[in-house]
Amino acid sequence: MARRGANQPSVGGYNEAVVLDQIRRSHGHSRVELADATGLSAQTVSNIVQRLLEAGIVEEAGRTSSGRGKPRTTLRLVGTSRYAVGVHLDPGVLSVVVLGIDGDVVARNTRATPDPHDPSRTVGVVTRDIEKVIVDSGIDRDRIVGVGIAAPGPIDAARGVIVDPPNLAGWHRVPLRDAIAKETGLAVMLDKDVTAAAVAEKWVAPPGDVQNFAFLYLGTGLGVGLVIGDEVVRGGSGNAGEIGHIVTDPDGLPCGCGMRGCVAVSCAPAPVVEEAERLGVLPAGRAGSDPLSIDAALTALVALADGGDVGAQDLLRRAGARVARALAVVSNLLDVDRVVLGGPLWDRVAPWYSATIPDALEQLRVARDMHPVTVSGTALGSDVGAIGAACLILDEALTPRTTSLLVRHA
Numbered sequence: 037m038a039r040r041g042a043n044q045p046s047v048g049g050y051n052e053a054v055v056l057d058q059i060r061r062s063h064g065h066s067r068v069e070l071a072d073a074t075g076l077s078a079q080t081v082s083n084i085v086q087r088l089l090e091a092g093i094v095e096e097a098g099r100t101s102s103g104r105g106k107p108r109t110t111l112r113l114v115g116t117s118r119y120a121v122g123v124h125l126d127p128g129v130l131s132v133v134v135l136g137i138d139g140d141v142v143a144r145n146t147r148a149t150p151d152p153h154d155p156s157r158t159v160g161v162v163t164r165d166i167e168k169v170i171v172d173s174g175i176d177r178d179r180i181v182g183v184g185i186a187a188p189g190p191i192d193a194a195r196g197v198i199v200d201p202p203n204l205a206g207w208h209r210v211p212l213r214d215a216i217a218k219e220t221g222l223a224v225m226l227d228k229d230v231t232a233a234a235v236a237e238k239w240v241a242p243p244g245d246v247q248n249f250a251f252l253y254l255g256t257g258l259g260v261g262l263v264i265g266d267e268v269v270r271g272g273s274g275n276a277g278e279i280g281h282i283v284t285d286p287d288g289l290p291c292g293c294g295m296r297g298c299v300a301v302s303c304a305p306a307p308v309v310e311e312a313e314r315l316g317v318l319p320a321g322r323a324g325s326d327p328l329s330i331d332a333a334l335t336a337l338v339a340l341a342d343g344g345d346v347g348a349q350d351l352l353r354r355a356g357a358r359v360a361r362a363l364a365v366v367s368n369l370l371d372v373d374r375v376v377l378g379g380p381l382w383d384r385v386a387p388w389y390s391a392t393i394p395d396a397l398e399q400l401r402v403a404r405d406m407h408p409v410t411v412s413g414t415a416l417g418s419d420v421g422a423i424g425a426a427c428l429i430l431d432e433a434l435t436p437r438t439t440s441l442l443v444r445h446a
């Protein structure tokens with residue numbers, strides 16, 4: 037069943053988002069089919085479609101005839117009508133994409149995040165990368181509806197502020213949304229990286245099914261983005277999905293929270309690399325403890341495992357089993373239908389974690405006799421966070437509702 041609309045005038049913006057979402061997913065619904073799929077009245081759908089036609093966002097694609105009755109006009113998105121920029125700021129990686137309304141990435145730029153602990157320098161780098169992808173895309177600036185930013189939490193979503201992320205040491209209440217709006221002159225939204233990743237995954241889900249999934253984001257930190265009952269779960273303050281203090285290894289290292297073996301000290305890249313160094317799998321004497329040095333060491337660890345090093349292989353399998361324990365807690369709590377894995381780290385560890393996580397998760401899952409849970413890597417690759425950030429701004433900017441997450445530079 038698709039997302040349902042509500043037949044009251046006060047929720048017009050929501051309904052427009054529902055109709056647009058249905059047109060995007062269906063690849064050729066008529067007005068009658070849109071009304072069926074959304075539960076909206078024929079008149080409401082007709083009014084919304086008229087507005088979208090006038091705005092050039094959708095077009096009439098042709099006529100279908102289904103035997104009796106008059107032929108129906110099908111509708112489709114105009115892929116070139118609107119674009120959004122998506123920014124994914126991970127302490128280790130900075131990715132920026134330009135995304136078309138039909139979901140095509142038309143330009144991208146990825147680089148190691150330079151000097152991630154200096155917010156003002158990062159604002160400058162993000163701004164330059166945004167301008168670069170816009171130029172690279174060759175798209176008129178007036179077709180860019182805005183910029184979505186995915187960043188590590190905690191965030192103050194209403195104010196567009198990055199509060200105090202554990203992996204961005206120099207960031208304390210940085211008003212990133214307003215800073216980027218001022219520099220670019222574009223409308224800007226800020227959301228948590230894990231939420232953006234879940235939004236992207238929801239965007240590309242096939243039409244028809246109600247989505248219930250957890251997106252495990254593996255980057256410099258680990259977190260979960262949630263879509264339950266077809267809705268993105270943000271929680272009361274936009275900070276849902278913090279799994280850092282789920283205990284996955286009761287005999288593990290002490291964590292700053294007072295417990296032992298939490299996700300934060302057993303599954304994130306830094307502790308995995310440190311464990312490899314303690315066990316002599318990786319050489320001691322790493323150059324630095326910054327995200328780039330950790331990232332390089334993790335790449336070396338995976339290369340050892342891929343090359344047949346049994347110690348490296350065992351270590352990655354154990355790390356995968358710990359991740360599965362955290363996923364079991366999330367799955368049991370929320371009864372999801374699937375688990376999706378992605379983020380900057382995923383491509384490298386995928387072969388090892390994919391071999392471990394499904395079975396380990398199944399053993400710990402309470403509802404395993406009731407329904408299966410599929411475990412898969414995201415089809416969107418390492419751009420998933422940036423794509424999700426762009427989806428956020430497309431969803432928001434193409435519909436007349438306004439939320440406090442969006443700021444337009446005056």
Ligand SMILES: [Zn+2]
Pocket residue numbers: 280281282291292293294295298300
């Ligand atoms: Zn902890």
